[in-house]
Amino acid sequence: MMSRKNPKTHEIVLRCGTIVTMNQERPVLKNMDIHVQEGIIISIQPSRSCPAQYPDLVEFIDAEEALVIPGLVNAHTHVAMTLFRGLADDLPLRQWLFEKIFPAEAEHLSPETVYWGALLGCIEMIASGTTCFSDGYFFQGQTMLAAHKAGIRALIGQGVIDFPAPGVSDPKKNLEIGEQFIEKWLNFSDLLTPSLFCHSPVTCSEDTLTGALDICRSHRVPLQIHLSETQDEISTIVQQKGRRPVEYLDQLGLLSEDLIAAHVVHLDEREMAILRDRGVKVVHVPESNMKLASGVSRPAEMIRMGIPVGIGTDGPASNNDLDLLMEMDTAAKLSKVYTGDPTSLKAWAVLRMATIGGAAVLGLAEQIGSIEEGKRADMVVLDLQQPHLQPMYDPVSTVVYSASGGDVRDVIIDGKVIMKNREFVSLDTQEAAWHVRRIAENIHP
Ligand SMILES: [Zn+2]
Structure with missing residues (x-):
């Protein structure tokens, strides 16, 4: 042989x-x-x-x-959140995030825990057919090392948020730390690209959002963000800024081909047209949106309009797995039940989102996403x-x-x-699982 x-x-x-x-x-x-x-x-x-x-x-x-x-492309996740899988289920997003996840992250995230959580997540993704993922989190140098160890391809975004965050105790330094992250990891591996991940229009100020975009542009890497995920986000931004999140980001100049927007659930027709006209890339995240009852996105309409759409699992604390094959099944069926049309989001369209569509969202369609000579x-x-x-x-x-x-x-x-x-072939899969179980012994709901 x-x-x-x-x-x-x-x-x-x-x-x-x-x-x-x-x-x-x-x-x-x-x-x-x-x-x-x-x-x-x-x-x-x-x-x-x-x-x-x-x-x-x-x-x-x-x-x-x-x-x-x-190989499947998981275009939106927070892979080290394997650490918090099943820690807090069946809650609304605001309560889940502010009362459970943020405190657990503040107490338990460290370079060591993120490394083992991320490695376990990479193993889970590879074992279920994912060969490339897009991530946003903290201590992302550790996610880089974990992805490198696993041999998986990834776009890895350092989290940017205007609160004290794990590894970023002073939020005034969030962009400086983000830029250092990109510079440090830019030439580390052909398979790995560093980027920034702005948490959301609610948790990042105007200056943070525009500063993050400037940094990403100067290093020619994409900016990731959660956008229009919940009604709560829409009403907060309308109240604070006098316009809906898509219009608000457009006014800031954030909407462009450099932006990867995850969730994108609550959009009116005008907002959808703005995203298309600006070349924004979108990631559909159906199971997380279902679990947190955030709402139902409309990927079939967006694809029809010519918006590039990929699919992601979100982090394993709101899914609770990283199985993209299952996510595809959910996406197809959710679209049908939501539209009342069984021809909506056919199998081919869903598989496109998980392969060549996701690759296009990450800017990798020339390299991966289909089985063709030269790729x-x-x-x-x-x-x-x-x-x-x-x-x-x-x-x-x-x-x-x-x-x-x-x-x-x-x-x-x-x-x-x-x-x-x-x-x-060469990875000890039990080692990562053992470490995550050991870490979880100290994490209490
Ligand atoms: Zn997310």
Whole structure:
């Protein structure tokens, strides 16, 4: 199975039963080999009968009884919040955030706890098919190290908020610390991009918001924000600023292609048109919005208008998992029940949000998000030998409506096999779980 003639040439071949490429022109391919060299998909061609026909082969993955999809992109999360999974459920957002989560973060977040929480979250994401994520939190240098250790791709935003925050005791220094974070990590890894994450229009002042955008622009990285998540946010901003959050941010000059806005639940038609005209990227976060009863976003309408839309889980304290396959199922069904239209947000549209759509939101669509020659090799193999995945009339339907994270068999990120036959190749997955359990022993609801 293995032959290594040239150790510099890392070649992988997946022999595929079925590939969902997410390439519009050739969406589903059958009986093909995907040939990966130095992290890049160099060819997709009809299967050769024998691995020995690839002279520099390092690894051969038999995916004949499997379904290969692009690695999933979780476009909005706070991954270290695995630490607070299940700590405070069934509460309204304001009470959940101000009475439970902020105090728990103030007391229990440290570089050490964020590292283990983030590593556990990265392991959970990889094991359920996510190969790239976008994050916003504190002590984000630790999330960088955890993501690097796990071998996952990410956009990692240092949290910016005008309160004393973990690692940022003086809020006047939040932008200075944010800029130092970007400068420190900008050239750390090809897979990892630092950015800033402004918590919300309510918790960040005008100067903080515009200052954060200036810093991100000067380093050519995106700015992330929570936007129009709850009615409470809308009425607070209307009361304070005399206009709704989207108009308020537009007046500040914040709305542009540099902005990734998560949630975006409460929008009128005019606000939607403003987001489209300014090129803002949007992340739909259905399960967190459902759990906190924040409301229902309208991704189908936004996609129809030409707004780039990805999908995210949000942090595991408001979901409570990071399983993007399950999130897709929820997104499709929520859209149907909300609109009363079963044709709303079809399976293909949802899978686009979780792959090439999410990649576009993160500014990575040239590199990842679809299985095409020339792209980086981020791919996920689903085990089709599962009773609930039989039969398969339409592979996209199988992925969105029948599969869940537990069906992920192999994961390849940037041409490296990270998980094979559900075993992580080089990561001790129990170590992170052990540390998080130990940390959780001191956290009390
Ligand atoms: Zn969030």
